[in-house]
Amino acid sequence: MSGKVAARKEALREKLVDLAEAQIAKGGLRSVKARDLAKDAGCALGAIYNAFEDLQALYMAVNGRTFRRLGIMAAQSVEDVQAGPNERLIIMSEAYLGFAAENTNLWRAMFDLEMSTDDEVPDWYLVALAGLFENISGPLSEIYPDMDAESLDLMTRSLFSSVHGIVLLGLEKRISGVPPEKIKIMISMLLRQIS
Structure with missing residues (x-):
């Protein structure tokens, strides 16, 4: 070419x-x-x-951008913050909530795209996702300095899934969630328990 x-x-x-x-x-x-x-x-x-290749590949390109934006936003939210790891996790989670509330359709698209761990996923997409997760694993490694890499990755994904679930259920006003005005409180309650 x-x-x-x-x-x-x-x-x-x-x-x-x-x-x-x-x-x-x-x-x-x-x-x-x-x-x-x-x-x-x-x-x-x-x-x-x-x-x-297909529209799925185009959607992935959009989602890759969104994951990168979220990673940058999470990093910037604590850039000049002098706080312990739990507080930084709370600040990043509140930034995540803000992004989801302000960019709901782009945020939802990252999870509405039908992909599984069995699908072949391009490296650049995994790098964009890893960039977001690194923001979470940093403070977690301070809280759990002796945790091995595999366990830290699992804890990072668990925490992301927990916060994501709280945000999703709250923003969608699901009966199993909390009212939108209490999402921050619920996230804070969860993250303050990590020690």
Whole structure:
């Protein structure tokens, strides 16, 4: 592939990701339609599938961006904070809640995409997810300095899943959750118990 062709393909990929991201933000993952993307991008329908293997790959590109944004946001939320590890976890969790509330459709798309651990997942996607998890594992390694890497990873994922569940159930106003105004309190209660 010549340099110009590769550059055009990359430019189209970026444009499609931008358009899909905007559509997901507006209407959720299921609102993205290939024909609408092609029209908005000014390309043929088939060009989408030259740029991406399928729509799943395009959704993953959007979700990768969102995971990176969340990782950056989590790191920035505690950047200038002089606090213990539990407090930093609480601050990051509140930032996570804020992101989910303000970007609900993009946030939901990360978990609505049908993927399992049996699926082949690109390395760049796993790196974006790992970047988010590193923000959690840092304070946890301070709380549990003798914990081995495998256990720390499991604890990180457990904590992420717990906070995510609290946020999800609360924002969706599920009967098993808490009212939205109490989500921060519930997260804080959970994270203060880690020792």
